Amino acid sequence: MKKRGAEKSMNDKKKAFLADCALVLAAICWGGGFIAGDIAVQHFSTFYILATRFLAAAIIMFIFFGRIIRRCGKAEIKSGLILGTLFFLVMPLQVIALKYTTPSKQAFLLAGYAAMVPFISWIVLKNRPKINAFIAGVLVMIGIGLISLNGSLSMELGDSLSLGFSFSYAVFVVLTGIFAGKCNPIGMSFFSYLSTGVFSLIVALLFEDVPTVFPPAGVMSLAYLAIINTAVAYTLQNVAQKYTTDTHTAILLSTESLFAFIFGVCFYGDPFTPQILIGGLIVFSAVIISEIKWKKRPKETAEVESCPPQTQQKN
Template identity: 55%
Template sequence: MDEKKKMLLADFALLLAATFWGMGFVAGDMAAKAFPTFWIMAVRFLGAAFWMGLLFRRAVKSSMKEDIKAGMILGGLLFLAQPLQIIALRYTTPSKQAFLVTTYVVIVPFISWLVLRKRPQNKAFAAGAMALFGIGLISLSGSLRVELGDALSLLFALVYSFLIVATGICAKKVSPLAMSFYQYLTAGGLSLITMLILGEMPQAYPLVGVGAMAYLMIVNTVGAYTLQNIAQRYTSDTHSAVLLSMESVIGYFCGVVLYGDPFTTRVLIGGLIVFGAVLLSVLNWKEILKRKQA
């Protein structure tokens, strides 16, 4: 398979991951209201590690030291990032958080530039700013006030930006499947230790919360995170961030369908702007212009 086809498949995988995460904002809110933070993380990531080990046991059995090391680094970053998002949901709404967390689309190019010493293309900065503006039109109903939930969501976006850059570096050097297994195992193990220290155990197990946990474990983690880890092997960090930012658009529309949020002209315009940002990031405009001139 040539590089162009690999990149197209990687783009599709990232958009699929964004779809899963967009649909998962509601599931995350349901889980956060039903269970303690580190119990959610321990069950989610240890469960995901179990399924990864079961589904991709050959890749896990043939793991190298580099796979384990990369997975542990990413798992540590995931352990630092995820509690911020879960706790934030107790102080803000899923639709607002959908906007706030995807500010990583603006942060990633600068972190990538800082770490890799490679300046992104100008279109990456333009696409990031364009996507952020569109997401703002969709998700914000009024002025943005930095309250506790907002601040934690923005802090999550910052830590997650480092995770995106680190994933891009590691995925190109190791087996993404083996790396994903050890990433979930590390995040889940650290969460389990923290849960036991804090004594976080649920008082009840409501059916809605259990269903939300199943979604977070199977779809959001085994599905979306693994797709991201594989896809970033074939594309840049900045490009990945723009495509993944589509999760906010999908998250909003899920809110409209599930909670009856109003669909306005502002939302439509915002969605078109985000879609335009994705096209700006994905398409090679110079090549398209050359073909037209020819």
């Protein structure tokens, strides 16, 4: 029995480690996705971008996991529809925001969702966050202020939209954690992509002009968003959340801001200012602090240390 228990513990640790690797890989993919998104909005309208991105991701998922998807039931369809509808409602915020801010700046603003997740989880799941989560929340507000507030202490439109998406994505992370533990995450991912894509296509056909020009840069950016950012990265997140907590997921995924900042400054010419860098480091520090686990001394040890020397000798 002990041997089986040890094997199970080792297996769980291995799954948790692989889940962490998957989440970091997803963060790297999303780091480049901010640049791809910024290029895409220069050539295509918002809902055509979303329709192409998510429908293409759904097709890719079906090609590789069609057998799993065909065996899915009501749980996967329902969970995917809920997540897909939420994404359809909030994804335009991120896409539109890129018209009014830089990719690296938006990445730092979106990283704030990592500090929001514990509080949303508290409201939804009744899991009270620890004191470090409160400290992290204050630091995130300070960091976001440095990044987004200009000289007149006003926030630009792109920053406001990015923060709105950040809060919405924190809700998305908590819901994904709930659903991933109750159904097949592959099937859930497929139906979420499909519903987001279908809803976006309907809105695009009704209210936006059909694209007539397809420049190579725009097409490549859409391909990156569909394949790397969605089919690969979001699926990695959905599967990984089956083996880790919501807060831990948010911490690792928020490192996308660091990768986006590096990619944006090095390869895309994003501005590098001390204020943005300091604000980004504060946000990143808040993310790390929110995950620190403070060790408590064992009760027995504390009692022994608190006893007078004479009492210890008598015992």
